[in-house]
Amino acid sequence: MILHILITLLTIIIQVLAKNSTYQNPILPGFHPDPSCIFVPSKNNTYFCASSSFLVFPGIPIHASHDLQTFQLVSNALNRPEQLPALGTTKRATSGIWASTIRYREDEDVFYVFTTMVFDDLPKEDGGRFDCLVFRSRDPFDDSSWGVPTHFGFPGYDVSPYWEENGRLFVVGTYAWQVQQGIQIFELDLGTGEMGEARSLWNGTGGSAPEGPHVYKKDGWYYLLIAEGGTGAGHMVTMARARSLLGPYEGYEHNPVLTNGGPQAYFQNIGHADLFQDRRGEWWAVALSVRFGPDGSYPMGRETILTPVSWEENEWQVFGKVFGTMSGWEFDSESVVEQGMGLVVDADFFSCFENGYVLGPEFVYFRFPVEGNYGVSKEGHENSVQLISSKSNLTGSDGRSAEKEGQTFLARRQVHSYFDFKVDFDIDEMKNEEQEAGVSVFLDQLHHYDLGIVLLSNSTANSSELVPHFRVRGITTVPTFASPTLAVVRVPQDWRGQKLSLGITASNLTHYALSAAPVGNEAERIVIGWGNGLGLTWGFTGALLGAYATSNGREEGFSAYVSNWSYVGKEQVVGS
């Protein structure tokens, strides 16, 4: 009895002495879904995370951290078209790179990313729909270290490796969601890409789409962690365990181990988790989540959250509930990763694209960029990026196909609830009707709002005179939308011939405001139109903010020059 009291007292004292951390979710705000993270002591005690990128290129962003608080983009595993030419030809916005698993093999000193390129326009039962891939790197701080992937023929997705102590590699994955065959396992020879026969491991607790599996070994048990319920409202994390890797697996009686905190919670759709241990041996989980606006919109899409996990010997895990402001295991003191190619994930950004500037790894394109269309500081146009217009606008011929001559669009992720994004445009070389350059908040070809400067004929006169107009257009398949053309106004007479600054801000938690001003005269800024966040609440990706140039289907192209690219994060709304 006395001993028991003593132990209880001691536990309380230890807990009080432990300097628990407070931190904020999401740790990777904006379009960073399906997270997978590891901790690598031998690489200067660094955490590395990978997330999904779908049709955005460069893809598979790798973020690194020393303290689990500041995450810096250090490379993109998919950064050269020749690594995966097919990404440039895919149809349908839900195609491209789905979930990745990142792992490190100490004995080989190699980082692995297992992932799947999905051709989502093909029928569910078509084996060609899935192309499973393994990327390798010895230095994830450098794009060029990521090689051409090895392909293997598993006709499913969400592949995750598990190496036995003897080095044998097994891979868990899942089949297409309509074919309810649950989580699969098979042996894989990475040298040849040859696969052993796949066998069924666990079918989950009955939720739809059992997927996102990972295996962990602890205390002589194999723990299988999966996602169920689909990546929407019913999303959850469930566990099973077995004494042998191949099963039989027994589900935990108190599943799910992690899901949203009820319909009122700010963080929703929580699932697709991965587990790792920190420097002190404490466990953490990352998972995907969305932040619901007051109208149920979440244009930033699926983001990465972090939650502490208690995992006692021989016991099941206890996951912390997910909030905006979190308390968890003690953190290492704050320190930044002083390596790698990119910036802190939610850093403010400004560039005037001075001579010699190289577009960093945060800049993305929709599918592959057409080489030469994004020249920095061209002669006569110093301090700007030349956008050579594409014939296709951001919607394109059918809203779902790769356009032959590309879609000229340079963008970065939206990573704050409230932000201020502005770019200056020089449109002196614009000559023909329907030539257009502007800014867009863009999810995919069928979900975007654009504010363009466009040449239109003067409709009140019988002349061929072309007059620059501001035009807000948008497209969405979400049934909240009235008209594809939201506003057309003439550029004010005394602004003509000047450089113009176009901007996008979150005017409140449900709407984007698209605005314009003459460069250097912010006081004159006017809002041209609004876009509804619900219109971008669709699919698997999240909003990008960028600049485009198009001739809207006409042959004659032109160049627009953009500069003074500025993104300022104003506020991260995370609920109570």
Ligand SMILES: *[C@@H]1O[C@H](CO)[C@@H](O)[C@H](O)[C@H]1NC(C)=O
């Ligand atoms: C999962 O369900 C499929 C289809 O009903 C079945 O063939 C398979 O044996 C099940 N797997 C397990 C481990 O129970």
Ligand SMILES: *[C@@H]1O[C@H](CO)[C@@H](O)[C@H](O)[C@H]1NC(C)=O
């Ligand atoms: C510290 O955090 C861990 C993990 O969330 C939790 O189990 C523990 O109770 C916390 N301790 C205190 C004193 O809050």
Ligand SMILES: *[C@@H]1O[C@H](CO)[C@@H](O)[C@H](O)[C@H]1NC(C)=O
């Ligand atoms: C390890 O990280 C610390 C903290 O960021 C840094 O000061 C140090 O230079 C790093 N060491 C190496 C070898 O990169």
Ligand SMILES: *[C@@H]1O[C@H](CO)[C@@H](O)[C@H](O)[C@H]1NC(C)=O
């Ligand atoms: C359009 O043409 C009319 C008639 O010539 C002229 O009065 C008006 O200023 C023109 N509008 C613009 C925007 O140039």
Ligand SMILES: *[C@@H]1O[C@H](CO)[C@@H](O)[C@H](O)[C@H]1NC(C)=O
């Ligand atoms: C424009 O031209 C049409 C046909 O040539 C004519 O009927 C109309 O009156 C003209 N309008 C103006 C404003 O000049």
Ligand SMILES: *[C@@H]1O[C@H](CO)[C@@H](O)[C@H](O)[C@H]1NC(C)=O
């Ligand atoms: C948000 O802004 C839009 C555009 O100005 C407006 O229509 C809407 O009423 C605003 N919503 C709230 C809750 O203020």
Ligand SMILES: *[C@@H]1O[C@H](CO)[C@@H](O)[C@H](O)[C@H]1NC(C)=O
């Ligand atoms: C960038 O901003 C500065 C200061 O407002 C302005 O003088 C310059 O013209 C801008 N550059 C371009 C290319 O718009």
Ligand SMILES: *[C@@H]1O[C@H](CO)[C@@H](O)[C@H](O)[C@H]1NC(C)=O
């Ligand atoms: C895109 O371009 C086509 C013509 O190629 C045009 O019909 C369509 O209205 C444009 N849509 C948007 C939203 O840019």
